[in-house]
Amino acid sequence: MVLSSYGEQDAEGKLVKPGYEFDEMSKSYLVFAASGAQVTFASPNGGKLVTDKYDASKPYNEKFLANQDAVAALESTRKLSDIRSADYDAVYVVGGKGPMFDLAKDQNVKRIIQEVYEDDGIVGAVCHGPAALLDVKLGDGSHLVDGKRISAFTNEEESVFTKAWTMPFQLEDKLVEQGAVFRQDGLMLNQVSIDGRVITGQNPFSTADTARAVVKALGLENDGSLEFRDDRTIMLVERFFADRVAAMQDFTAHMDRYDPMLLAMFGVYQARYANTQAELDVALTLMQATQETIKHPMLDVAIAKGFLAKNDSRQARVVLTASNQKFPENEEISGLLESLTD
Template sequence: MTNPIKHTLLASLLGLSSLNLMADEQKHILMVLSSYGETDAQGELIKPGYEFDEMSKSYLVFKAAGAKVTFASPKGGKVLADKYNKAKQYNAKFLDDKSAVAQLENTQKLATLNHQDFDAVYVVGGKGPMFDLATDNSVKQIIKQVYENDGVIGAVCHGPAALLDVKLSSGEYLLAGKRVSGFTNLEESAFTKKWQMPFSLADKLSEQGALYQQDSLMFNQVSFDGNLLTGQNPFSTTDTAIAVAKKLGLTLEKSIEFKDDRTIKLAEQFVADKTAALATYNASKQDYDSMLLAMLGVYLGKHAQSQMEREAALTLLKVTSSDVNHPAIELAIAKTLLADNDFNTAKNHLSAAQKKFPENPEIATLLTDVQSL
């Protein structure tokens, strides 16, 4: 006859063992943030920090995948982010997570951590990493140790600066012969105005043997090379984090995609198949950020390095001009046409733009200049 007490005790022990096994199987991701950010007495940022958007997007992906996340930085404690919008979908959701916010307010000090506790290291971007993580020995040591223990290494935007000078036990650079992405020289030229960067990230990655991969300005680019996964810019963040989660064997019950990421992917579709992209956009404009599409068109037009990029810029600008209705869009269309030596079309466009925005001096001046050609 079965002893009921013994049976209950055994079941309890088995249940406890099962729970412990599940806890042991939970993947642990070390999310590294820059400690460089600093403010003055008025609260203005005088040294750049980490990118809050990249942190929140990545954290939400890892949490949805069931991973444990620990925030760490070179100095530990509170770290400062660059300016960000708290109302953005992903930032608001992160800020509602009181446990995550509390942990972020008191990051772990990198030098105190044991690499054996982590299955992955993920480095968040922002300008700050270029100043501290690029030379911090603690982050390089834990990246080396986790990587050589078959762990996963991820980094996005300027985060790959932390991968510089990481030497494996073989004496080779971690980057040597690896496909790697990071903030491009063109993106640096277009968007890094306030801060003087200490070096070119793209050039340094290449100097250490990385097979540097890049897409067009602010397009989504994620590079995969074994257990090393890197993203080009802020709009590569979500897919980089998803790639890290999948590499760890984690699954997401539903797709995670934010409006700005979806918008960038639509912009890429305009390059590949304009007709299909236009149909998608017109059918569900509410799912996309028209202003972001327009601004991407402005920057693509200004910094285009090929005919294809100029055509893509014109397409984005024309598609969004009626939705955004701003003189900067009309000027960008005209300037892109002029860069393509299409003077007549540019003149006609400026004439129409002047009627639309009669008080805008830049449109009037450019029209006068074009008419004199």
Template sequence: MFKMILPIFLAAASFTVYAGDNPNVVMVLSSHGQLSADGELSQPGYEFDELAKAYRVFKANGLDVTFASPAGGKPVADKYDSQKPYNQAFLQDTHAVTALNTTYKISAIDAQNVDAVFVVGGKGPMFDLYKHSPLQTLIANVYQQQGVISAVCHGPAALVNVKLSNGQYLVANKRVNGFTNQEEIAFGKKWRPHFDFLLEDKLKDRGAQFEHAGMMLSHVEKDGNLITGQNPFSTAQTATEVVKALGIKPVDLTPNKDDKTMALVKKVMAGDNQAVLSYQQHAQDYDVMLMAMSGVYQLKHAQDEKVVSGAVVLLELTQKQVNHPMLDLSLAQGYIQQDKPHQAKALVEGVIKSHPDNQQAQVLLKSIGQI
């Protein structure tokens, strides 16, 4: 079924529901998203960043791409930044945009003509994809014909009810991952209360071996032809693993700046001093604000000393460039957790000097005095 294709002969991606000479990947999108009369998101849909990142990989490697959704037609994306380079590239691709605006109904897809399924995340899959019977049938059939099944972030919600012909859940006894409970707590406050389940919990309930990295750190799990990515920063790597599983040697692509930044964050969190040096020497190659906010959130949700230590390093690296009291106070709190009250006090006093009305700083300084 799968064909070996040398990069020199790669053709441009096409948008037919039936595969041609190249392997065909069906990119599945939620149909749950809705906009209110004033254009605001009233129901969550799919994650545009993940769509664009994965499509970039598939197109570069010559795959035939089909967009599909439960309802067909134009699905609604969650709020996204159209100025990000990978989103701009997608939006400037007229063929891609046309295909996205006229997605096929999943029920119209013939599994016999599909080599891979890639389920895009976003909060929408937690509302519609997990209970869409035609999608369950498509995934089971493609998997059982030795096709590749993949999903990223909340996309693995589409897998939780898929059963194979032997009556077993597809994910049972498989290594998988997806958006973690910790990530839901940190970033899912708006829609999480409306979910029927948490993704990590449900995958475990189905007998899956849930593997994951730290919060918002890239992680891809591959178990045979089942490939799952943890969060948006795992998207490009997940798509690349799909390409490999189809028997294609992936072309080298320059990493997206945010993915490159989060790859560095992962190394810093692991205590890699070379990663620290890399940032110090080439700070312009990374997204400083993304690194800083990663430090803030890692520290806020830290569950052990190693995470605290990594978060403090991230905050130290970015403090002067960001130059914001919130970052200074977060770093001060990190120092407190590391039993460094003098360093914490100096930072807080600096915030009070420049921002005398900052109540958080006043409270924190008082708490330091009680240590």
């Protein structure tokens, strides 16, 4: 498993350079370990690395952090320059913003990827991890990604979610420039592309399935009991696009299996950046389904704005009127309601 060394903190512990994504690392590690795979952590500089901000209380992070051997290995990553690729059946690159700055141009990771692949091994990467696949040349001089179906963090996702950092390039564009057949699902939906022995995932919610695909390609058994609530929630979102009635019935009957806050936030972002009527309809359904659980004024505002985007000012007024009674001090709600009343 390859991790970025780019992350850096200042004297106060504030992140001043982005690193690797801890959630992607922990989910992937748990999937690999459960299959019986032996995992080595490696990075350009070796040693202990700086990760992007993460929630240690998430179940998969808690489980990883409780494994003293895994934590010790993470805190003493091997240098990529010391890695002998013949010792490994697969190389897997974890995402985070950091890979865009160091792994995108690190010659050692490119050597390892090329050697593992040409020795009939598996190459996997998720989110921004596919930046490490750029400029990997095979023995015949072609780019590794040329003509292959590849998924990675999309231009759209970059524009929506990458606010704190200025990326050195657009990953989607660079992959396409080198011949990749770029494959993507909607905003932050799960997409894994498998093209022979190259396996790539679009975003953080694609992590576990990308790792599972690597396990399967290695001929190992996946642990079917290993599931993650946030990934399950995103899969439910996809079901809302296919059959809203059935998805709603499932959510209502098994709310404990899903993350209502994640559903609500997905609805908010989906409504804000919807490109089609179907996307807007699903966004409204998700926000309304979680409204009673979340009980937050900003969710009411987002729902009202969703109805306004559908040119349904009557329903927007209904939502805002009820919300104004619950949150009479909220100026955005009262102001939006007043603008509809005028």
